[in-house]
Amino acid sequence: xxxxxxxxxxxxxxxxxxxxxxxxxxxxxxxxxxxxxxxxxxxxxxxxxxxxxxxxxxxxxxxxxxxxxxxxxxxxxxxxxxxxxxxxxxxxxxxxxxxxxxxxxxxxxxxxxxxxxxxxxxxxxxxxxxxxxxxxxxxxxxxxxxxxxxxxxxxxxxxxxxxxxxxxxxxxxxxxxxxxxxxxxxxxxxxxxxxxxxxxxxxxxxxxxxxxxxxxxxxxxxxxxxxxxxxxxxxxxxxxxxxxxxxxxxxxxxxxxxxxxxxxxxxxxxxxxxxxxxxxxxxxxxxxxxxxxxxxxxxxxxxxxxxxxxxxxxxxxxxxxxxxxxxxxxxxxxxxxxxxxxxxxxxxxxxxxxxxxxxxxxxxxxxxxxxxxxxxxxxxxxxxxxxxxxxxxxxxxxxxxxxxxxxxxxxxxxxxxxxxxxxxxxxxxxxxxxxxxxxxxxxxxxxxxxxxxxxxxxxxxxxxxxxxxxxxxxxxxxxxxxxxxxxxxxxxxxxxxxxxxxxxxxxxxxxxxxxxxxxxxxxxxxxxxxxxxxxxxxxxxxxxxxxxxxxxxxxxxxxxxxxxxxxxxxxxxxxxxxxxxxxxxxxxxxxxxxxxxxxxxxxxxxxxxxxxxxxxxxxxxxxxxxxxxxxxxxxxxxxxxxxxxxxxxxxxxxxxxxxxxxxx
Numbered sequence: 001x002x003x004x005x006x007x008x009x010x011x012x013x014x015x016x017x018x019x020x021x022x023x024x025x026x027x028x029x030x031x032x033x034x035x036x037x038x039x040x041x042x043x044x045x046x047x048x049x050x051x052x053x054x055x056x057x058x059x060x061x062x063x064x065x066x067x068x069x070x071x072x073x074x075x076x077x078x079x080x081x082x083x084x085x086x087x088x089x090x091x092x093x094x095x096x097x098x099x100x101x102x103x104x105x106x107x108x109x110x111x112x113x114x115x116x117x118x119x120x121x122x123x124x125x126x127x128x129x130x131x132x133x134x135x136x137x138x139x140x141x142x143x144x145x146x147x148x149x150x151x152x153x154x155x156x157x158x159x160x161x162x163x164x165x166x167x168x169x170x171x172x173x174x175x176x177x178x179x180x181x182x183x184x185x186x187x188x189x190x191x192x193x194x195x196x197x198x199x200x201x202x203x204x205x206x207x208x209x210x211x212x213x214x215x216x217x218x219x220x221x222x223x224x225x226x227x228x229x230x231x232x233x234x235x236x237x238x239x240x241x242x243x244x245x246x247x248x249x250x251x252x253x254x255x256x257x258x259x260x261x262x263x264x265x266x267x268x269x270x271x272x273x274x275x276x277x278x279x280x281x282x283x284x285x286x287x288x289x290x291x292x293x294x295x296x297x298x299x300x301x302x303x304x305x306x307x308x309x310x311x312x313x314x315x316x317x318x319x320x321x322x323x324x325x326x327x328x329x330x331x332x333x334x335x336x337x338x339x340x341x342x343x344x345x346x347x348x349x350x351x352x353x354x355x356x357x358x359x360x361x362x363x364x365x366x367x368x369x370x371x372x373x374x375x376x377x378x379x380x381x382x383x384x385x386x387x388x389x390x391x392x393x394x395x396x397x398x399x400x401x402x403x404x405x406x407x408x409x410x411x412x413x414x415x416x417x418x419x420x421x422x423x424x425x426x427x428x429x430x431x432x433x434x435x436x437x438x439x440x441x442x443x444x445x446x447x448x449x450x451x452x453x454x455x456x457x458x459x460x461x462x463x464x465x466x467x468x469x470x471x472x473x474x475x476x477x478x479x480x481x482x483x484x485x486x487x488x489x490x491x492x493x494x495x496x497x498x499x500x501x502x503x504x505x506x507x508x509x510x511x512x513x514x515x516x517x518x519x520x521x522x523x524x525x526x527x528x529x530x531x532x533x534x535x536x537x538x539x540x541x542x543x544x545x546x547x548x549x550x551x552x553x554x555x556x557x558x559x560x561x562x563x564x565x566x567x568x569x570x571x572x573x574x575x576x577x578x579x580x581x582x583x584x585x586x587x588x589x590x591x592x593x594x595x596x597x598x599x600x601x602x603x604x605x606x607x608x609x610x611x612x613x614x615x616x617x618x619x620x621x622x623x624x625x626x627x628x629x630x631x632x633x634x635x636x637x638x639x640x641x642x643x644x645x646x647x648x649x650x651x652x653x654x655x656x657x658x659x660x661x662x663x664x
Contacts, residue, residue: 061277061307061418061427070257073278073308077285110134111177111637118592120440124318125239127193127204128590130632130643136217137174137634138201139643140191141664171203172664173217177636179650182660185217195239197296202244204234209246211299224299228263235289236316238323240422243302244294247316247325249287252308260306262290265299277307277427283416287311289325291425305425307418313436317443322428323420324443324450328436331412334370335361339408344400348393353381406465409456410434417450417477431477435469441539441589444497448475449521453495453504465489468506472521481522487512493551496539501567503547507535513549515567527567534558538585540592540601542614550585550592550603557583557605559612561619574619576612580605584631593633595640598653602633602640609633609642611656623656625649 064070114134119126129140169191175183192205199215200223209226228234228248236247248262258273271290278285285308293303313328338357341349356377360370382390415436419429435454437443442453450473457466467488472481487506494505502516502524513536515528534553542548545565551558554577561574583605584591593602599615600622609630611623628644635641639659642649650660 060280061430062280064258064273064276064278067256067258067273070273070276070278071254074252074254074257074285077283113597113635113637115593115595115635118590118594120317120589121319123240123320125195126590127195127202127237128588128632129193130590130634131194131196131201132176132634132636132641133196134636135175135177136185136214137176137641137643137648138171138194138196138214139174139632139648140171140194140203141645142169142191171201173214173220174648174662175217176641176648177639179636179639179641179660182648182650182662184662184664186220188212188220195237195244195296197239197242197244200296202239202296204237207232209234209294209299211296223297224265226263226265226294226299229261232262232290235314238316238318239296240318240320242296244296245318245323245422246292246294247323248290248292249311249314250290251287251311252285257288260288260290262292262304265301269301269304271304271306275306277305279308279416279430283309283329285310289314289418291323291325291420293425303425305420305427307427309416309418313415315437315440315443317440317445318422319445321422322445323422323425324445325418325420326415326437326443328413328415331414332367333412334367334374336408336412337374339411340401340404344404345397348396350381353377409467410469413456415452415454417452417473419450419477429475429477431473431479433469433471433473433479435467438492438495441497442492442495446497446499446518447521449473449480450477451497451502451518453492453502455491457491466491468492468504470502470504470516470518470524472518472524474521481520481524483516483524483526486514486526493535493537494539494549496541496547498541498544501564503539503564505536505539505549505551513562513570513572515564515570517567528564528570530562530570530572532560532572536560538589538592540594542594542596542601546614548601548614550583552586553577555581557581557603559603559619561614561617563617573617574614576619576621578605578610580608582606591632593635593640595635595653598638600653602642604630604632609644611640611651623651625651 111134114132117126117128117131131138171188171190171194172184173186173188175181175185190203190205190210192203195202199213201212201214201220203210203212207228210222211224212220213223214220231250232248234246235249238245250260258276260271262269262271276288287309288306289309290304290306292301295302310327310329315326317324338361341354341357357374360373363370385393413435414432417431418427420426421428433452433454435456437452437454444451452471452473454471455466455468465488467484468486468491470483471479474480486504490506490508492504493507496503500519502518504514504516506512513530514526517525517527534551536549536551538550540548545563547562547564549560549562557578557580559576560572563571563573583603585603591604600611600613602609602611607629608624608626610621613620613622625642628647628649630642630644632643633640638653640651640653642651646664648662649658651657652659
């Protein structure tokens with residue numbers, strides 16, 4: 001095909017197709033086809049394309065045979081770096097809170113109840129800045145840098161009350177139980193999220209993961225260190241069945257894609273070329289995902305595997321049986337436009353143009369090159385028309401494309417799902433669904449089926465529409481059921497699955513709260529809907545029939561208690577608005593604590609912490625601990641420990657009096 005430059009003038013009327021095709025803008029003239037794919041403002045990823053001329057098939061995975069095979073695959077999906085896909089900004093809702101058994105301490109000092117980190121799946125721990133074993137509290141503080149624009153000699157005369165001490169990074173080991181003995185036992189000069197397995201404290205500190213022996217809390221000792229490769233990033237980790245599951249992401253080095261160096265414990269850990277999985281069809285490839293199983297006792301690697309994917313909107317969800325990793329990508333935009341012309345534009349475009357586009361689809365060239373060729377094909381056709389006819393065709397294509405994009409948006413924006421067995425990290429299945437999930441709580445495994453909530457964002461369409469769907473996938477990740485078009489023009493703010501029920505919040509101007517019946521995975525249904533002001537970005541099941549929502553309304557933190565005992569008629573039975581603009585729960589579910597024995601919950605907001613009771617369908621503010629920049633809370637026996645940047649306050653849960661405090 002002739003690809004010589006055409007000295008064409010831009011035509012403004014064709015710009016009506018702006019924001020259609022998921023941000024692909026068809027502008028006639030020298031820029032008659034410019035791709036602008038914008039989903040949000042964070043991660044970038046190359047666009048995908050499907051194998052030319054072949055129908056959509058079930059994705060399977062296979063290993064590369066060698067480095068050249070890897071390079072050939074990269075060449076097949078190579079695209080212009082000017083075309084990117086950005087992930088949507090999101091907020092993280094929360095999950096249920098559980099309890100663990102009493103630690104093996106002397107009976108007279110053993111607490112009967114010890115809280116866990118607020119996690120998604122019972123028994124699968126997640127890293128956080130606070131951990132407790134019922135005797136000690138481990139608290140990792142951030143490093144703060146304070147720049148003072150005052151000469152040093154003058155500084156020495158200024159009292160500390162004007163420039164108070166600033167917290168410095170480190171992990172504090174606090175003797176916590178009984179509360180009368182509250183003292184700082186020791187401090188580890190490392191900071192980061194924590195995991196605790198028996199007497200081993202794991203610290204995720206920048207590019208190194210440390211294992212510390214804390215059997216003597218007054219003298220922690222470093223046992224091992226896993227230093228990540230400079231190109232590796234930990235995207236997720238879990239502690240399950242006494243093993244640490246790490247999900248590492250690396251950008252692909254096109255010139256030397258494998259073997260992959262993950263890091264070093266006692267020796268360098270690598271994954272060979274022929275141990276890296278890839279889909280059987282080209283998908284967006286700009287990263288490798290490596291899953292490593294570590295022994296928390298010595299940092300040894302038990303299992304490892306790797307597969308190719310994209311850095312866009314990756315999410316990790318883990319069940320007791322499987323590990324799921326997702327990433328979002330776009331299907332071929334050239335194919336999408338050709339399908340549009342075949343379905344809606346045959347009366348506007350000549351048969352010769354349709355034939356050339358069909359031929360172009362089969363070319364073994366990059367997507368960007370195909371778009372350039374399509375630009376030339378279309379421009380030659382437009383140039384053959386009279387001025388009046390050209391204006392008519394351009395306007396018709398613009399309007400019809402807008403409607404077509406709304407109807408077929410799910411065909412373009414996809415999320416790939418890779419499922420691995422926890423036992424040996426083998427990839428058991430690969431699937432895909434339309435749209436993009438919000439976060440880990442958008443996924444849930446129940447009775448071998450996977451439920452996933454997605455948004456096909458409307459930011460691409462000139463009308464701003466978006467759609468929200470629920471998909472049920474079988475054990476082999478084939479779609480077997482769906483609920484579509486929930487909250488049209490809105491996007492998902494929170495999702496939660498509890499056994500055979502699902503709860504979803506979408507938002508644009510009001511907060512639709514949906515109750516979903518997932519009893520029949522092949523025929524899921526919307527049971528009920530409630531529309532109220534504001535939104536909930538965090539959903540938490542309090543009881544079987546009560547769901548707590550935390551979000552915002554009118555620039556305040558809003559707490560809602562929903563009664564879902566009648567799924568067809570959910571009700572907001574209680575509401576409380578805090579005079580705070582923001583709560584950390586909006587960015588991490590780990591900041592939430594539920595104590596069902598006392599029917600209370602803790603949440604930080606602003607610089608204070610708030611403790612509410614929820615008995616009798618009422619939300620009652622029981623206690624406020626202010627001005628300690630509260631981060632987390634834990635309970636040990638019947639005492640709640642509110643943990644701030646520089647202070648811990650211990651409250652008696654029977655009357656909420658302060659029984660002790662510790663300032664660092």
